[in-house]
Amino acid sequence: MRVYVDFWIKRLDTKTLETVMDLGYSVVLCENAVDINSVKGVKDVAVISKVVIESSSRKDLLNKLKGIKSKKVVVSVKPLSLDAARTAAHDTRVDTLIIDSTSVKFMDKHQFNLLKQFSKPIEFPLNVWLKLPLHRKTIVFQKLYAYIHTYKLPFIVSSGASAWNEVFEPRSIVYYISNLFGVIQDYALLSITSYPKEILIKNGFRVQ
């Protein structure tokens, strides 16, 4: 059975969790979980905590990463400077790098080569991208297009949802991503199944 993973939910409350369960997700990674134990069937979905770090310098990033892996968490970094981007790619505590309108200018070919060398995927939060103005959308799209087609590296699609209506149905993500980037549906499916699963297994979680 396929394991669908929503790699980033900003705020998880009871209504969002019920929606996620209805849509067929097995694993959900959230930043802030609010009173979810009262939901029936909460054991059908695995909720894993995630930390998203925004940093504008190498020192700042290293300070924030100190002691972070003492608990079982998944760490994503949104770099706001070139220094932070390079450090995040090198650091073993960082699991993914988030691409959006502010971090896209630090994603160049050197960064992509570093990500390839240290096998770190890029995370693409759909809700964040959809809310951008058109010209910024195209900038992010062009970088991701080059990432996928020229460098052929793995990427993860997450919802970045902060409300119950911002969660996506897994098959809709597959259809949308395959049409947007011109990739086959099997490849788009990997972005919500296999690639996130690999990161969870690397962090010591058992995913069935």
Place this chain on the structure above:
Amino acid sequence: MDQLLLTLILIVISLIISISSLIITIRLNSKLRKITIVCKAYSNLGKKVVESKVRKRYIVFKIIAEDKFSKNTVWESIKSFIVNNVGEIGFVNANPELIYFDEDIQTGVLRITHRYSKFVAGLINLIKEINGKKCLIIPVKITGTLRKAKKTMYALTERKIG
């Protein structure tokens, strides 16, 4: 010495003849090819080019929202969303139409051309609000027949077709 010279001259002449004959045949061939292309073009005049038939697909979708929406409001929001994302040409090619919408159970059937079925199924899931109210449109199934689409629509709420 004289014989050597003669043989050399003969070799050179034969080389020149063979190379020139090669060039002549290549040039003649290209002219022949042009003639055949022109002949084919004339023979194909008046023949109709048959494109593959446009087939219909039916997308069954369900709306999760705090309020209930009418058929018109749902159709207007889907139409404007598709036009904003795919453009007028894309909209015309996709040819979407909201055939059924049950306001009690908030499920409906959207007819679309087969080439755009999966794309539109993914697109309608991106609609996050209708008339300023939060909602989530979930595409449940893509079928080829209207009968199966209606069956799926009512099976979602375990309601029998009258």
